[in-house]
Amino acid sequence: MTILSAVTHPAPTGYTAAADQPYSYVRRELCEPDWRRYPGWAAVTEAQWRDPQWQRAHSVKNITQLRAVAGDLLDERFYGDLAADQARKATMSMLLPPQMLNTMVPDFPPEATGFTEEFYADPIRRYMLPVLSDRNREWVSHPYAERDSLHExxxxxxxxxxxxxxxxxxxxxxxxxxxxxxxxxxxxxxxxxxxxxxxxxxxxxxxxxxxxxxxxxxxxxxxxxxxxxxxxxxxxxxxxxxxxxxxxxxxxxxxxxxxxxxxxxxxxxxxxxxxxxxxxxxxxxxxxxxxxxxxxxxxxxxxxxxxxxxxxxxxxxxxxxx
Missing domain, CATH: 3.20.20.70 (Aldolase class I)
Incomplete structure (x- = not known):
């Protein structure tokens, strides 16, 4: 969980400053993955990518739209696995903004011809685009999952x-x-x-x-x-x-x-x-x-x-x- 606070009061005294921590955080240079590695976005400009209306209009809502973006980068095994989950187990409908889909397999080399195995293993894909083979046969979801798990x-x-x-x-x-x-x-x-x-x-x-x-x-x-x-x-x-x-x-x-x-x-x-x-x-x-x-x-x-x-x-x- 990341919390961005609009604190309108000064921080309390007596707290340890980040520089005084006994350990250092692992940091990496941030990188926007090149969305043009996806065949369906090969001609998308930076101005389009930064446009929230373009992002919403091109969100992936079904397998047909995913095919239009990823094409042969994903093989039929994955599309079939996804279709099986959508038909039998999915609790949420598919909706993926391009921004989020683009963070899956971010280091995919542009000269490669497919990334099915990497896509299967991707941690963001696992929770945003689950497939049937992801699910435990006995517990297809968390054992305590309910329609309204927190009883809100x-x-x-x-x-x-x-x-x-x-x-x-x-x-x-x-x-x-x-x-x-x-x-x-x-x-x-x-x-x-x-x-x-x-x-x-x-x-x-x-x-x-x-x-x-x-x-x-x-x-x-x-x-x-x-x-x-x-x-x-x-x-x-x-x-x-x-x-x-x-x-x-x-x-x-x-x-x-x-x-x-x-x-x-x-x-x-x-x-x-x-x-x-x-x-x-x-x-x-x-x-x-x-x-x-x-x-x-x-x-x-x-x-x-x-x-x-x-x-x-x-x-x-x-x-x-x-």
Whole structure:
């Protein structure tokens, strides 16, 4: 888990500085893999690659689209393995932004004619694009996996608002993401139905859901910490998210707000848009004036996901939040 904090207060005294640690971190130079190694992206320009709308429009949603990108780099064994999983075991529908697919097998040499074995072994592929042969025959998923493994919907006080702990809540504003992870703990709600999971639905109109969430928080002053999630907040049009956050900031008891998004790694292009950067700055400025801690938090499962574009989006977020 990586947490990018919009801390509006100085760090506590007495903490050991990073330079004083008794060990050193392993660091490597970040590299954006060359997306042109994929036949389907051979003519894609850098401007297109940095465009969040291009990324969303060219996300891989099915095997046909994966073939169009990877072509003969993957053999029929892999495509068949993937099709079998999609038909029999998958709990999440396929949705891969080009940015995330490009981080799989990042060191593939351009002169090579195929990378099926490397693709099978890739750690990001394993959780973003699972195939049938990945799964244990007895336990095709984690033995404690359920449709709603964390029982969040059981604790909804209004639709989409989980109040599990006395001072903390989780606000699920939407049920979609820019990417669908095979290990999603909200498989009951997020994304399209699959052959094994018929998804639940959020029934209220988005505006009504937000109103009910805010009304509950106004009436429950014990709550001070709100995780704003979904789905992924990167899929919520920024004006709607900003409107919700500014109304949330008007509630005096709220002291911590965390925006949850895996898209910082999967779709950093979203967080680099000028309209989003400017909007985050407005919200962060309001939060700082009120003494509210605002943070963008994400989860990154493997170091290969951290590329220069992700670092750029992270750097911009940290600077804006401060």
């Amino acid at each position: 919907s059981d604790m909804w006080v209004v639709e989409g608002l989980t109040h599990r702990y006395p001072t903390k809540v989780l606000a699920e504003l939407l049920s979609t993401c820019p990417q669908y992870c095979g290990h999603c703990t909200r498989m009951d709600l997020i994304g399209n139905s699959t052959s094994t999971v018929r998804k639940s639905s959020l029934l209220l109109a988005p505006a009504d859901r937000q109103d009910q969430i805010l009304n509950y928080l106004r009436a429950t002053p014990a709550v001070r910490d709100v995780v704003v999630s979904g789905g992924d907040v990167a899929n919520l049009p920024w004006p709607r998210l900003e409107s919700f956050l500014l109304r949330l900031l008007q509630i005096e008891s709220i002291r911590d707000i965390r925006l949850a998004t895996k898209a910082l790694a999967a779709l950093p292009q979203h967080w680099l848009q000028a309209k989003v950067v400017d909007g985050v700055h407005r919200v962060a400025t309001t939060a700082a004036a009120r003494g509210v801690n605002l943070a963008l938090h994400t989860h990154i499962n493997h170091v290969h996901s951290v590329t220069p574009l992700v670092a750029e989006a992270t750097r911009v977020s940290v600077i804006v939040y401060r």
